Structures are given as C-alpha cells and as structure tokens.
Amino acid sequence: MIKRYTLPEMGNIWSEKNKFQKWLDVEIAVCKAWNKLGKIPDEALKEIIEKTHIDDETVERINELDKVYNHDVLAFVSAVAEQVGENGRYIHLGLTSSDVIDTALALIMRESLDLLIKDVEKLLEVLKENAFKYKNTVMMGRTHGVHAEPMTFGLKFALWYEEFKRNKKRLENAREVISVGTISGAVGTYSNIPPELEELTLKELNLKPEPVANQVIQRDRHAEYMTALAITASSLEKIAVEIRHLQRTEVLEAQEPFKKGQRGSSAMPHKKNPITCERITGLARVIRSNSLPAMEDITLWHERDISHSSVERVILPDSSIALDYILNLTINVLKDLVVYPENMKKNMDKSKGLYFSSKVLVALVEKGLSRDQAYDIVQRNAMKAWDTENLMFKEALLQDPEVMSYLSKEELDKIFDVNEFLKNIDYIYNRVFGREYS
Structure with missing residues (x-):
C-alpha cells in the first residue's frame, strides 16, 4: 500500500x-x-x-x-x-518453506487483526456516543432517496453501532480461523520431522496445529480473513456514502470536518467537499475487490503450488493497511462531524406534512372505511397539497368535507404530532445497548 x-x-x-x-x-x-x-x-x-x-x-x-x-x-x-x-x-x-511462511503469516495476520479489532472498538465508542448525543434530534427518514417518515439522527448511529458489533465478531472469528500453523514438511506427511516437533513449536508460538495441511495451510482460512475485512470496509463505505448525501448543498444536514487552512477546490474557493468520505468509499472498493482473488487462491494444484503467493503479497498487506486507515478516517470524521439540526427541520417542512399520510390512512381505516377507500382519500389530499403552493397537507385535510365527516380537528391535531413517530425510540435503544442504556 x-x-x-x-x-x-x-x-x-x-x-x-x-x-x-x-x-x-x-x-x-x-x-x-x-x-x-x-x-x-x-x-x-x-x-x-x-x-x-x-x-x-x-x-x-x-x-x-x-x-x-x-x-x-x-x-x-x-x-x-x-x-x-x-x-x-x-x-x-527438516522444514519446507511453507512451514515457515504459512506459520509466520498466521502470526502477522493475527497481529494485524488485533490492531483492526482495536480500531473497531474505538469506532464503536464514537458510534455509541453519537447515538445518545443525537437520540432526540429529529430528522426526515428517507426511502429511495425520498422523504418517508420522521426518525432521529441518533438512530442512524445506533444502526451502525449494531452493524459494527457484527463486524467485530467477524474479525474475531477470522482471528480464530487464521491462528493455525503447520510444521509438517513436504506434502504435510511429517516425513523428516516428528509430529511432536509441530506440537512443541506451535505451543511456543501460541498457535493451533492445522489438522491436515498437505504442504500449505488451506487458503479458505485466508479467504475468511479477507472477506471479514471486505465486509467491514463495506460497512464503513455505507457510513461514508450517507454522510456524502447529507452534505450535499440542497440537503446539508451533516458535514464532515473541514480543518483550519484546508482548501476544498483549486478553482472554487467556496467549496467544502466530502473528500475524506470519498476516500473511504474508494479504498473500500479496493479492499472488497481484493477479497475475490483471496477466494480464487483456495484452489491450488494438488498438494501445493505458489499461484497464491504473489497474490497474497499484495492483497493481504494492502487490504489490512487500507482497512486500518479508513477505520481511523471514519473515527475522525464522526468525532468531529458537523450537524445541522435546523436544516433537518427545514428539510422536513419541504414535505408539507405529507409524511403523516400513513397515520391518517390508519385513522380512517379505524373509523370503518375500507383500506382502498381510505387510501384514495388520503392520496387525493396529499397530491392536492403537493401540487398547490403554500398548502400544507393538514390544511388540505381540514378543507375536505369527506375527511372531516370521519375525523375531528382534535383527532387530526393528535395525528399530526411528530412525537408519535418517535415513541418507540427507547425500545430500539434498549435492544441495541442493553443494560448500558438508561
């Protein structure tokens, strides 16, 4: 790298x-x-x-x-x-080259994973901190890139926190899988060395013996290492892409840090570009693509060939180094993330209250209408509000005699309470953070 x-x-x-x-x-x-x-x-x-x-x-x-x-x-x-x-x-x-190379590589990969796991633990701390910091920061949830229903910014961090608990487990599992060695000689038959030598050697190195190795440790183990790295990198990219979207000028709900003296564009002095998150995206692609040759390395000729060797000299160090780097980039971005709650509120208002449509639909069904009848009434008023300047969805409903024949103004006021969308946030946090949550 x-x-x-x-x-x-x-x-x-x-x-x-x-x-x-x-x-x-x-x-x-x-x-x-x-x-x-x-x-x-x-x-x-x-x-x-x-x-x-x-x-x-x-x-x-x-x-x-x-x-x-x-x-x-x-x-x-x-x-x-x-x-x-x-x-x-x-x-x-009495040794063959693979006895040394493969056993030593296990030591290096284990050392590498120890550092990556520490990185993930640091990221988990930042994610948890932000989950609670923004637990009650209301924003618009989006599906298909379009306004859906309100949520809180903290929920995004809670979701990422839960995902990185899984990533940590994947890295820990990979550490267990690759922590094996072999001291079994040519084609793995112990022809020039006794099996006791392997037991004593690997005990000294705190590795487990590969139960059957032919001449090499089998490369499905290394592929698991690489896929664990690739999935972790993909999760980091997911965070980076979300921030990149939220930083767009017409959204501007969050922004990666912009240091004093930093310059955004050689031609446009006003620019604050999400270059760090874009770098995370780019290197995640490299790590992810490196997982494919790792899986191709599983297939070697007979008891050994070295077609995997040249591949591993590139993909193992490059991917490990790149993942360590983008984990730390993500930690730094999230620690100093710039958040704009006022823009979150402004962006919610752009929907003209249409995100309450699902609750109006349910209320009309509970009044005895069929779902299709209720859907047509709600959709009609939603489209009217959307197509009419300065007309909010709630006002459109209040002006509709059919709606008001089923719902009172007081009932509509209760329906149009944003807190109704957020009443189960504590339930979700308890599931994610367990006893740590209070």
Missing part, C-alpha cells in the same frame, strides 16, 4: 522487516522444539537464540542473497545462519 494511506503501526506489522522477524520467530521455536527432542544441543540453541536477529542490515543481506538464489526463504536461512556460524546448520532442519 502506498505511504499516503499507511498508518505507522499497521505499516510496521506488514513491513519486510517484521515478516523476516516472524520467520525467525518460527525458526527459533522449531530449534527449541528440536532441543527438547534431543536433536539440537543446548549450547547450539543458546548460540542461535543469542546471535540471530533481524535488522536493516540483515534485511539487506537477505535481499542480496535472494537476487542470487531467486528463493527468499533460502536467502533468509542463509543470512541468519551466517550470523551463527557452524551451528547455523540447525536452522530450518
């Missing part, structure tokens, strides 16, 4: 240096296991642990050897073995 969209902590997790460090962690865990099984002497193990390391110079040496070997694992093994000397021969004993 390009530096522009890379935050330091996640960038370090997916750095080349950390990759080699995780490879070394696996190799040392294997050496410790061999030592317990009597294969590597104590002094040799001590020297391996003390002398092997990954720094910038080691990374440079690995890359230098890779240009000769055209095999990064062998280049890595040679580079760290050089640090030890004669006892370096014990490093990578």
Whole structure:
C-alpha cells in the first residue's frame, strides 16, 4: 500500500522487516522444539537464540542473497545462519518453506487483526456516543432517496453501532480461523520431522496445529480473513456514502470536518467537499475487490503450488493497511462531524406534512372505511397539497368535507404530532445497548 494511506503501526506489522522477524520467530521455536527432542544441543540453541536477529542490515543481506538464489526463504536461512556460524546448520532442519511462511503469516495476520479489532472498538465508542448525543434530534427518514417518515439522527448511529458489533465478531472469528500453523514438511506427511516437533513449536508460538495441511495451510482460512475485512470496509463505505448525501448543498444536514487552512477546490474557493468520505468509499472498493482473488487462491494444484503467493503479497498487506486507515478516517470524521439540526427541520417542512399520510390512512381505516377507500382519500389530499403552493397537507385535510365527516380537528391535531413517530425510540435503544442504556 502506498505511504499516503499507511498508518505507522499497521505499516510496521506488514513491513519486510517484521515478516523476516516472524520467520525467525518460527525458526527459533522449531530449534527449541528440536532441543527438547534431543536433536539440537543446548549450547547450539543458546548460540542461535543469542546471535540471530533481524535488522536493516540483515534485511539487506537477505535481499542480496535472494537476487542470487531467486528463493527468499533460502536467502533468509542463509543470512541468519551466517550470523551463527557452524551451528547455523540447525536452522530450518527438516522444514519446507511453507512451514515457515504459512506459520509466520498466521502470526502477522493475527497481529494485524488485533490492531483492526482495536480500531473497531474505538469506532464503536464514537458510534455509541453519537447515538445518545443525537437520540432526540429529529430528522426526515428517507426511502429511495425520498422523504418517508420522521426518525432521529441518533438512530442512524445506533444502526451502525449494531452493524459494527457484527463486524467485530467477524474479525474475531477470522482471528480464530487464521491462528493455525503447520510444521509438517513436504506434502504435510511429517516425513523428516516428528509430529511432536509441530506440537512443541506451535505451543511456543501460541498457535493451533492445522489438522491436515498437505504442504500449505488451506487458503479458505485466508479467504475468511479477507472477506471479514471486505465486509467491514463495506460497512464503513455505507457510513461514508450517507454522510456524502447529507452534505450535499440542497440537503446539508451533516458535514464532515473541514480543518483550519484546508482548501476544498483549486478553482472554487467556496467549496467544502466530502473528500475524506470519498476516500473511504474508494479504498473500500479496493479492499472488497481484493477479497475475490483471496477466494480464487483456495484452489491450488494438488498438494501445493505458489499461484497464491504473489497474490497474497499484495492483497493481504494492502487490504489490512487500507482497512486500518479508513477505520481511523471514519473515527475522525464522526468525532468531529458537523450537524445541522435546523436544516433537518427545514428539510422536513419541504414535505408539507405529507409524511403523516400513513397515520391518517390508519385513522380512517379505524373509523370503518375500507383500506382502498381510505387510501384514495388520503392520496387525493396529499397530491392536492403537493401540487398547490403554500398548502400544507393538514390544511388540505381540514378543507375536505369527506375527511372531516370521519375525523375531528382534535383527532387530526393528535395525528399530526411528530412525537408519535418517535415513541418507540427507547425500545430500539434498549435492544441495541442493553443494560448500558438508561
């Protein structure tokens, strides 16, 4: 992922240096296991642990050897073995490349998910805070982009909060699924290493053994990681698109923060564009599209090929880095979101009270009319109000003798109380926030 969209902590997790460090962690865990099984002497193990390391110079040496070997694992093994000397021969004993790569990749993905889960937890805090902050901020609910019935702005945040509880669970499930390793040798048959070595190694790394691995950990696990990221990114895009709509000049009910000194357009100095939310949308598309090759990676030839390898070098770091980035962008947007309750009220008035039509319909049916009769009466007056300048829906109803033969003015006044739409908000909040709500 390009530096522009890379935050330091996640960038370090997916750095080349950390990759080699995780490879070394696996190799040392294997050496410790061999030592317990009597294969590597104590002094040799001590020297391996003390002398092997990954720094910038080691990374440079690995890359230098890779240009000769055209095999990064062998280049890595040679580079760290050089640090030890004669006892370096014990490093990578009995292993195949996938034992190291796949087990280390599980460590990196787990580390990555730990950070992403923390990001989601921070976002949940902001969503909850805004849900309660705007719990009673009345606005127009829209369906098909058209005014429907009143709701509150806080309900949007409650809905997103509930969705991100599911996203957190998806990421936690993915963490469980990818936290496996394999130390089983070529085609996974333990031909040069005992199964006990795998048990000891993975216990050291706090990973579970892949029950059957052939030569690689099966890529349905990695696909689950990627789809969890893709769904989470899509949820972020949903929030971003909503804000982009609400920021439109003719709507202007909410607006992403615009910092002091920020400039919106090279040509039009008046512009405040929703560029952050648009960036969230764009990177969500990248993450989502990367989930498809992850699923295609599930199908490998026989016991192993490396068609997945080049794909994963791109999609795993890029998607993890991008999701970390847009999660933090969303947190920042929502923390400082600019909200215009007065515009919400003005926009509601543009409907001329037509959103009460459903309640008038129900009231007429309760008076004994058939649904079709009631619908025709309400629709007739709704269209009259819509097509007549300065005529509100309620006034149209009051002027209709047929309506007034069934409903009194007092009954209409009660029907046209916006709070009737909001009477069950507490019920919804209790379901979402549980005992935390009071």
